[in-house]
Amino acid sequence: MKVLIINPNSDPEMTAAILRTARKFSRGRFEVDAKSTPGAQGFIETYEDQALSAPGMIKLLKENEKKYDAFIVACHSDPHLDVLKEITTKPVVGIGEASMKLATMLGHRFSVLTDNPHSIPNKEVQARTYHLEGLLASVRAPEKTSGGGEMEMYGKAAKTAVEKDGAEVLVLGCAGLTGMDKKLCGKLDVPILDGVVCALFLAVGFAEAGISTSKVRRYDPKG
Secondary structure, three states: OEEEEEEOOOOHHHHHHHHHHHHHHHOOOOEEEEEEOOOOOOOOOOHHHHHHHHHHHHHHHHHHOOOOOEEEEOOOOOOOHHHHHHHOOOOEEEHHHHHHHHHOOOOOOEEEEOOOHHHHHHHHHHHHHOOOHHHEEEEEOOOHHHOOOHHHHHHHHHHHHHHOOOOOEEEEOOHHHOOHHHHHHOOOOOOEEOHHHHHHHHHHHHHHHOOOOOOOOOOOOOO
16 A cells, blocks of 8 residues: 655645654554655745645645555645545545544534634535534634743643633644644644545545545535
């Protein structure tokens, strides 16, 4: 079993962090690689950033389709997930969709922790796209003006989501936050989901079961 994780941005450090999380989770049970997207921005923050990543993401999938059994889009906004599902018969999973949908199985409502306030409305729209708006308690970003280190700021945002917003599950809303679930777990008694791990659950499971995206209508490449 071989899985390729596509990082929609071009940041090699983020790609390396994503791969560390993936290989730690795999524990040798399957092979996993990660690649940055050529020609993309260093960080996916705006809709223009997403658009610029499309050619490179499509190129990566097409060049590697025969080498891998499943693919993962490692940006929580799931850029071009529909395109990649359409152009391959292999399973393609986005870390945003995977983490938010799995969160609904672990608690009554969930909150997303994102890296900056600019992303908050985007995450709300994303939850609506996946028909999860009624289960979304909140989207929280750290208050960087409050002082303290990164973990302290995210810890405060997470605590607010649980205690004030009613979240029973927390979702890390950026691939760059991968690994933070382990650091936050000791501070809060709720499940905290890393999208990279959630996507691996599904991608590997689908591939092992021989299940992939339906091509009957929406993702029919022939139109």
